[in-house]
Amino acid sequence: MAPTSDETPVETTNTNCVVVGGGPAGVVLAYLLARAGTPVTLLEAHRDFDRDFRGDTIHPSTLEALDALGLADKLHALPHGKLRVMRIKTPDSERVMADFGRVRSKFPYVMIMPQARFLDFLAGEAAQYPAFKLVLGANVQRLVAENGAVAGVRYRDGENRWHEVRAPLTVAADGRHSKVRALAGFEPERSSPPMDVMWTHLPKEPGDAADEGTMHVGGGHFVIIFDRGEAWLVGFVYLKGGFQNLRAAGIGELARQLGDVVPAWRERFARHLTDWKQVPVLNVESNRLPVWHKPGLLLIGDAAHVMSPVGGVGINYAIQDAIETANQLAGKLKSGTVNDADLANVQQAREWPVKVIQGVQTAIQERVVAAGLQEGTAFRLPLAVRLLTGMPGLRWIVPKILGWGVRPARVKVG
Numbered sequence: 129m130a131p132t133s134d135e136t137p138v139e140t141t142n143t144n145c146v147v148v149g150g151g152p153a154g155v156v157l158a159y160l161l162a163r164a165g166t167p168v169t170l171l172e173a174h175r176d177f178d179r180d181f182r183g184d185t186i187h188p189s190t191l192e193a194l195d196a197l198g199l200a201d202k203l204h205a206l207p208h209g210k211l212r213v214m215r216i217k218t219p220d221s222e223r224v225m226a227d228f229g230r231v232r233s234k235f236p237y238v239m240i241m242p243q244a245r246f247l248d249f250l251a252g253e254a255a256q257y258p259a260f261k262l263v264l265g266a267n268v269q270r271l272v273a274e275n276g277a278v279a280g281v282r283y284r285d286g287e288n289r290w291h292e293v294r295a296p297l298t299v300a301a302d303g304r305h306s307k308v309r310a311l312a313g314f315e316p317e318r319s320s321p322p323m324d325v326m327w328t329h330l331p332k333e334p335g336d337a338a339d340e341g342t343m344h345v346g347g348g349h350f351v352i353i354f355d356r357g358e359a360w361l362v363g364f365v366y367l368k369g370g371f372q373n374l375r376a377a378g379i380g381e382l383a384r385q386l387g388d389v390v391p392a393w394r395e396r397f398a399r400h401l402t403d404w405k406q407v408p409v410l411n412v413e414s415n416r417l418p419v420w421h422k423p424g425l426l427l428i429g430d431a432a433h434v435m436s437p438v439g440g441v442g443i444n445y446a447i448q449d450a451i452e453t454a455n456q457l458a459g460k461l462k463s464g465t466v467n468d469a470d471l472a473n474v475q476q477a478r479e480w481p482v483k484v485i486q487g488v489q490t491a492i493q494e495r496v497v498a499a500g501l502q503e504g505t506a507f508r509l510p511l512a513v514r515l516l517t518g519m520p521g522l523r524w525i526v527p528k529i530l531g532w533g534v535r536p537a538r539v540k541v542g
């Protein structure tokens with residue numbers, strides 16, 4: 129970890145916590161620490177929060193947490209959509225998969241807001257606290273080691289100059305391809321989801337329904353469509369590895385396949401989909417680190433556990449990690465005394481909710497998604513899904529698991 133001479137930092141700063149990565153986990157953690165008066169520096173590699181589409185969903189449990197912080201009303205004043213009901217449509221049936229009105233919450237819906245808008249909002253709120261420092265364009269490339277512990281990071285700015293930030297705790301919230309995780313020598317345990325997903329947006333048209341989402345299944349594909357406020361968000365789920373063939377066949381072929389699953393929108397897909405740039409691809413992964421920490425370093429969010437997109441819960445779990453971290457560590461970080469046992473406690477609190485939801489996702493992938501992706505076989509919803517969505521006494525379970533999550537952390541700081 130020793131720097132070569134051309135990596136000599138042009139400046140070294142000290143703080144109580146350095147957070148690497150300005151995604152949902154990093155921004156929420158930095159906000160909470162700053163609000164509690166704990167000096168924190170947030171380093172984000174990009175120059176803004178607007179980048180490739182990475183999900184727009186803000187779940188009821190996150191909205192409740194924001195409400196406890198007095199931020200929910202302000203957030204609702206920004207343009208957004210609301211997903212109140214998610215339906216599933218197969219060639220021979222249609223049923224409500226999740227009615228979020230059944231979640232006992234002040235916010236019985238999933239808010240849909242472009243992630244950049246959400247992160248800009250939170251960073252703006254954090255900026256009012258003197259303990260908050262945000263550095264954009266800060267690409268973290270090295271860990272600083274001291275006495276066998278991580279003592280901070282080095283990053284390169286947009287002009288290739290090195291900077292060092294020292295802190296008793298470094299939090300890696302740098303996402304699924306975490307550089308810090310690799311630098312620390314951590315290797316996640318992986319499972320193998322059977323699918324990948326492409327996403328795109330389509331403008332709304334007169335007469336379209338609002339506040340709804342539908343998962344269409346047919347012809348070996350899933351097409352997920354939901355209200356993003358100003359537009360429709362469309363996800364196309366296909367067998368892993370199928371992208372190259374589809375791409376070679378051209379964007380018109382994607383529009384055709386979408387139209388086969390959702391015939392009512394056939395003409396709409398053909399009219400709007402003209403360029404692959406409109407369609408970012410999500411290589412679906414699911415993994416989890418066996419250990420999320422070492423002295424001076426904690427990993428949270430996708431850096432510690434990449435969630436499958438089933439249920440769209442990755443953002444929610446990343447934010448819950450941030451809340452738990454702030455709950456447990458804000459006070460200790462303020463006085464500069466965090467030890468490895470404290471970090472282990474954060475992992476212990478968050479690991480089992482992550483394990484449970486990843487187990488649910490794996491079961492859905494194996495029993496529902498894999499069956500739906502078989503071309504040429506008639507798709508039938510498994511019995512368990514028919515019971516959960518059909519029996520009145522059980523209909524609360526799916527929206528509760530998706531919208532509320534497993535043991536969501538409640539804000540206890542600030």
Ligand SMILES: Cc1cc2nc3c(=O)[nH]c(=O)nc-3n(C[C@H](O)[C@H](O)[C@H](O)COP(=O)(O)OP(=O)(O)OC[C@H]3O[C@@H](n4cnc5c(N)ncnc54)[C@H](O)[C@@H]3O)c2cc1C
Pocket residue numbers: 148149150151152153154171172173174181182183184185266267268269301302303304306307308327408409410428429430431435437440441442443444446
């Ligand atoms: C196409 C796509 C669609 C998705 N849709 C949904 C959805 O609908 N709902 C949902 O809940 N989840 C969705 N997800 C998953 C969701 O985006 C993640 O679970 C969530 O963003 C994880 O948050 P995070 O803060 O841990 O990491 P990220 O959001 O990945 O943030 C990591 C941040 O770290 C920064 N960074 C990376 N390396 C460095 C470095 N070396 N130095 C400094 N900064 C660095 C990155 O620029 C990024 O801003 C989707 C993901 C993808 C890719």
